Amino acid sequence: MQIEGKHVSKINLFVFAAHHLSNNIASQRFKGLLKYLDQGKYRVFVFARAGQQDPPEVSDRDGIRVYALPGHCVGSESPAMASIPILAAAFIRSLPFALANDSKPSRQWLVTALSEADRLCRERLEAGEHSVAIGTYSPVDSLIAAASLSARHDIACVQDFRDGLVFESLGRPGWLPRLVREIIERRVVGTRGLITSVSRPLVDDFKRRYPDKPVAVIPNGYDPADFSALDHDAERGREAEALLASTVPAGAMLIGHFGRIGASDSSASTSLAYFIDAMNGDDAAASSQRCVMFVGELTQDERALLERARFPVAVLGQVDRRLALQLMKRCQKLLLLTGSRASCATGKIFEYLAAGADVVCVSGIHNAATAILAETRAGQTVLTSQGSQGALSLRGAFASPGSIDHRDIGAYSKVEQARTLDHWLSRAVTV
Numbered sequence: 001m002q003i004e005g006k007h008v009s010k011i012n013l014f015v016f017a018a019h020h021l022s023n024n025i026a027s028q029r030f031k032g033l034l035k036y037l038d039q040g041k042y043r044v045f046v047f048a049r050a051g052q053q054d055p056p057e058v059s060d061r062d063g064i065r066v067y068a069l070p071g072h073c074v075g076s077e078s079p080a081m082a083s084i085p086i087l088a089a090a091f092i093r094s095l096p097f098a099l100a101n102d103s104k105p106s107r108q109w110l111v112t113a114l115s116e117a118d119r120l121c122r123e124r125l126e127a128g129e130h131s132v133a134i135g136t137y138s139p140v141d142s143l144i145a146a147a148s149l150s151a152r153h154d155i156a157c158v159q160d161f162r163d164g165l166v167f168e169s170l171g172r173p174g175w176l177p178r179l180v181r182e183i184i185e186r187r188v189v190g191t192r193g194l195i196t197s198v199s200r201p202l203v204d205d206f207k208r209r210y211p212d213k214p215v216a217v218i219p220n221g222y223d224p225a226d227f228s229a230l231d232h233d234a235e236r237g238r239e240a241e242a243l244l245a246s247t248v249p250a251g252a253m254l255i256g257h258f259g260r261i262g263a264s265d266s267s268a269s270t271s272l273a274y275f276i277d278a279m280n281g282d283d284a285a286a287s288s289q290r291c292v293m294f295v296g297e298l299t300q301d302e303r304a305l306l307e308r309a310r311f312p313v314a315v316l317g318q319v320d321r322r323l324a325l326q327l328m329k330r331c332q333k334l335l336l337l338t339g340s341r342a343s344c345a346t347g348k349i350f351e352y353l354a355a356g357a358d359v360v361c362v363s364g365i366h367n368a369a370t371a372i373l374a375e376t377r378a379g380q381t382v383l384t385s386q387g388s389q390g391a392l393s394l395r396g397a398f399a400s401p402g403s404i405d406h407r408d409i410g411a412y413s414k415v416e417q418a419r420t421l422d423h424w425l426s427r428a429v430t431v
Helices: 025-034 080-088 095-100 109-126 140-153 175-188 200-209 224-232 234-247 268-280 300-306 321-329 348-355 368-376 384-399 414-428
Strands: 011-016 042-049 057-061 064-069 130-137 156-161 193-197 215-217 253-258 290-295 313-317 333-337 358-363 379-383
Touching (some): 011 109, 011 140, 011 414, 025 130, 042 109, 064 109, 095 109, 130 140, 140 156, 156 414, 193 200, 193 414, 200 215, 200 368, 224 234, 268 300, 268 333, 268 358, 268 384, 290 321, 300 313, 348 368, 358 368, 358 384
Parallel strands (some): 156 193, 290 313, 333 358, 358 379
Antiparallel strands (some): 057 064
């Protein structure tokens, strides 16, 4: 599906997404959006990160040119000395361009990506076309790269935060690291353009701290193409059926949980403990009428919690994403576990919406995820603070068939979200 648009010259998007080639939720966020933009209106360049030992590679898919470039990024896998010039570039925006002119090949992804983007952007501007820089967090390198390109060529910039750089407690603790993060964030959003983030609490936080900046929500969403493709993937379908036949009791209601729990939000592990205790009091669950399947990474403590379960549990670990979606489509209920973070709008909820099964959420508080469930009428929420009454409600939620006929999930389709992005980008180049 394409978004229609008739324009004389194209708008060039320079998207810095170091994580683009991975399979995590951060990569899916813009990967799905970009392919639904009108190829007649937009020319899209994505600057992604390749493996440290991989040579640079350029590929074209869905009208999008992806540059896979090796190099260090700020993060746990990078030496501290390698991060210093990257972070310094947030304050000295000409620095990465100066480093690119060095005779030695750079080990920083930021420098390599900006060198290529600078050349392409210059060509497009000289041809009389519009350009927009887009930075997608995380890692922070992508935000710094977008801010640098925007400042160098005076083009509009969209800085997208999957999480809040300051709002979330990222990086090392202590007042000095926090001060550095605050200053870096102030620098990367100090561009001519828009701040976007995934949930209303995060957007409200950015609005409070940057009252002069335009800020808007681009929620995570589901890609309809991912789910329409499931019916044509016979190999993964057979694999899913075989896996379920070997792990799930015959005739049992299948309750599925997908993705990480405490590894993403430590407070969500409390919701897992509450869920297990509540289900242990359910005679139907204990008699193998229900089976809870966990697909994805679990911490050691979470695996220990599951040993307390007095009902059938299947722990499959991490699987290929296409297989995970096949398994998701075969669940009668989908389990969502969130903790005490108000901003939580975990990416799995949107795939849950598209999969079609009734969603049951156990949460420490009402948050962005529980608001989405209520808004879309796709499921119900039980709070851990509800105690024994909540446990009864939870067991009742799994006993009822659920109602999915009246759900309204269109706003979370990447097709619809791409229309919104198209509107913002069109405005950005005319302001």
